[in-house]
Amino acid sequence: MSHSIRRAQAVDAQALLDLRKASILGLCARHYPHEDLVAFTAVEVNPAFLAILEGHFYLAEREGIIVGSGLINLADGQVDAIFVHPAAAGHGVGRAMMAYLEGLARSSGLAGMKLEATLNAAAFYRRLGFVGDKQSVYVTRNGLALACVPMVKTFS
């Protein structure tokens, strides 16, 4: 599957939230209660999300359609918003986005990356060299508590 990665812009905000919702509802369903995923995806374009988009937020697109997203904070290596559309899953989009973010992290002189994996995605990150297997709790901006696995990748 051929796709390209570019920086996200404010004009992409709604499409990115639509991607996030489809990805979470479609690919996390077996690991979390449905009502938690509905609450987690009930996000609208707002100033806080637009501010996040101004950071290092990237999207993968194929033939003009957004199929993946990801962001990294180059101050501390925190990775977030890794979402692939269910229709594009299993074709290397997630791996390509993570490789792109790792390239940015290495160019910035970071020693590694860190993230809070959803339960369904921990094995994916492990495949990419991340370690960590202790379950923790991720609390969202609106106070929703979701099980997660904190993971790190230290560059050699």
Ligand SMILES: CC(C)(COP(=O)(O)OP(=O)(O)OC[C@H]1O[C@@H](n2cnc3c(N)ncnc32)[C@H](O)[C@@H]1OP(=O)(O)O)[C@@H](O)C(=O)NCCC(=O)NCCS
């Ligand atoms: C997790 C996710 C990003 C993976 O994206 P993807 O594009 O389907 O993954 P890729 O096709 O790039 O897979 C890369 C490798 O990981 C493996 N992999 C992918 N998903 C996996 C999973 N759930 N469990 C185990 N291995 C997985 C693939 O087999 C592949 O291995 P290989 O290249 O060595 O053969 C995607 O399933 C997703 O968006 N999930 C829902 C949202 C989510 O939970 N995001 C993470 C938030 S922390």
